Amino acid sequence: MIRRWWRHVAAPTLVRRIMLAQMLLLTLLWCGFLTFVLMESLRSPGLLAGQKTYATILAVADELDGRPEARYKVLRQIDLALREDYGAGDDSELSTSLIVRSHGEVIYASDGAPLNVRNTRYDDTQRIHADGTIWRSRTLKSPDSDAEATLAIPADEWNFFIHINSRGYYILPLIVSLPFLVIPAWLSVRVALRPWSKVAREVASRGPRDLTPLQLVPKHEELRNMVDCINDLLARVRDSAERERAFIADAAHELRTPLAAMRINVEALQAHAATEQQRELLGGILSSGNRATRLVRQLLLLMRSETRAEAALRPVALTALVQERLAALSPLAAERGIELELDARDEVWVEGVREGLVSLIDNLVENAVKYSPAQARVEVDVRSTPEGARLSVSDAGPGIAPAMRERVFDRFFRDPDQMQSGSGLGLAIVQTVVLQHGGSVALDTSAEGGLTVTVTLPATAAASG
Numbered sequence: 308m309i310r311r312w313w314r315h316v317a318a319p320t321l322v323r324r325i326m327l328a329q330m331l332l333l334t335l336l337w338c339g340f341l342t343f344v345l346m347e348s349l350r351s352p353g354l355l356a357g358q359k360t361y362a363t364i365l366a367v368a369d370e371l372d373g374r375p376e377a378r379y380k381v382l383r384q385i386d387l388a389l390r391e392d393y394g395a396g397d398d399s400e401l402s403t404s405l406i407v408r409s410h411g412e413v414i415y416a417s418d419g420a421p422l423n424v425r426n427t428r429y430d431d432t433q434r435i436h437a438d439g440t441i442w443r444s445r446t447l448k449s450p451d452s453d454a455e456a457t458l459a460i461p462a463d464e465w466n467f468f469i470h471i472n473s474r475g476y477y478i479l480p481l482i483v484s485l486p487f488l489v490i491p492a493w494l495s496v497r498v499a500l501r502p503w504s505k506v507a508r509e510v511a512s513r514g515p516r517d518l519t520p521l522q523l524v525p526k527h528e529e530l531r532n533m534v535d536c537i538n539d540l541l542a543r544v545r546d547s548a549e550r551e552r553a554f555i556a557d558a559a560h561e562l563r564t565p566l567a568a569m570r571i572n573v574e575a576l577q578a579h580a581a582t583e584q585q586r587e588l589l590g591g592i593l594s595s596g597n598r599a600t601r602l603v604r605q606l607l608l609l610m611r612s613e614t615r616a617e618a619a620l621r622p623v624a625l626t627a628l629v630q631e632r633l634a635a636l637s638p639l640a641a642e643r644g645i646e647l648e649l650d651a652r653d654e655v656w657v658e659g660v661r662e663g664l665v666s667l668i669d670n671l672v673e674n675a676v677k678y679s680p681a682q683a684r685v686e687v688d689v690r691s692t693p694e695g696a697r698l699s700v701s702d703a704g705p706g707i708a709p710a711m712r713e714r715v716f717d718r719f720f721r722d723p724d725q726m727q728s729g730s731g732l733g734l735a736i737v738q739t740v741v742l743q744h745g746g747s748v749a750l751d752t753s754a755e756g757g758l759t760v761t762v763t764l765p766a767t768a769a770a771s772g
Contacts, residue, residue, distance in 0.1 A: 354389070360458070408454070421438055520538040521534055566599055570597075570600070622767050623657055626689050633649055651690070655766065656696070656766065672700060675700050679757065687701075688700075691766055694763050695764055702755070715734050741762055745765050746765065749761045
């Protein structure tokens with residue numbers, strides 16, 4: 308369960324790719340902004356560069372020189388305000404420190420302030436080592452007295468965090484908004500890709516032999532170009548398939564005459580063969596000719612089945628048609644001692660093309676007879692089910708391995724373990740006819756261990772008159 312969920316989450320999707328691109332762009336913008344803040348903090352710390360803060364502190368020191376308690380109280384409020392806006396409260400290592408001197412004595416100092424920090428020049432930001440810490444400080448002197456105001460902030464990495472904290476009204480909204488951007492970004496991408504999803508659904512609804520152009524032509528330029536390319540590809544594949552079918556049909560039709568002539572000549576030679584060895588050799592040639600003739604016939608049936616897609620469907624009595632084809636194929640079964648058994652309780656009608664259904668029945672029964680051992684039984688079942696008309700043909704042959712049951716419907720594919728000769732077209736013809744009739748075909752293991760082929764076709768009412 309967890310592994311399947313993880314495969315679903317980890318599978319690459321276009322929506323996730325676009326969302327990641329958006330998040331990456333926001334992250335890059337954020338990193339660029341932080342880099343700008345860092346460079347600004349290293350170049351000129353905003354608090355130390357200001358003049359009004361120093362002027363206010365020095366004015367308080369001068370005006371309240373004779374009132375030390377009131378002076379301390381006002382300077383304390385200024386200090387707390389500075390630490391609130393430019394630091395981390397009471398933590399002196401992450402906050403601004405204020406030191407005010409008058410007459411050479413410290414009249415006010417922030418909690419934990421580095422009293423050893425003394426600037427060598429007024430109105431100049433300097434880096435000073437004191438108590439094992441690097442500080443960045445600036446000292447201004449009052450123009451009306453000897454009062455001095457010093458502001459010191461930790462240098463290096465601490466200065467960066469102090470500067471970030473002081474610019475929180477810029478950065479905090481960005482950080483807070485990032486998680487809330489994911490859902491709107493996902494919704495916007497999904498809405499933007501809705502035309503793409505419509506095209507994908509139309510392509511997914513196509514059958515394997517539906518090569519007609521896509522009906523949905525979107526207005527969006529990028530998607531319209533893709534649909535045009537797909538339609539061009541479908542047209543090329545359709546033309547190629549038509550040329551292939553025409554070539555196979557023509558070749559198979561042309562081969563019928565020489566194969567028939569060869570059969571007549573070989574049978575004539577076999578009748579006048581002088582020795583048993585000659586008769587055996589001619590019998591082998593005749594058997595090969597028969598296989599070639601059957602292959603040509605199946606090729607013609609396959610081509611006709613594929614070109615019969617537009618033929619009008621009419622009600623066909625499936626039960627009667629199966630009985631008719633079993634009677635026609637009974638000599639083939641009698642040659643090998645195969646018993647054909649039909650189980651059909653009611654007359655079942657389907658909407659279809661009679662010639663295509665004849666090809667379907669003949670291929671199923673011929674394959675069952677061919678692959679069953681001598682003196683075996685082939686069971687044919689015709690009945691009406693809620694899903695439609697069902698035709699099942701079961702044999703006692705070697706069957707088909709489950710791993711091969713999808714591939715055996717491909718043209719000319721044969722089970723590598725199969726010892727019987729064949730062309731690999733029988734089930735391909737069956738599938739073609741079934742798809743043209745809107746049905747389905749399934750393979751399973753029969754009760755005798757052989758193969759059961761089940762065809763389900765849409766049923767219809769009996770023809771009137």
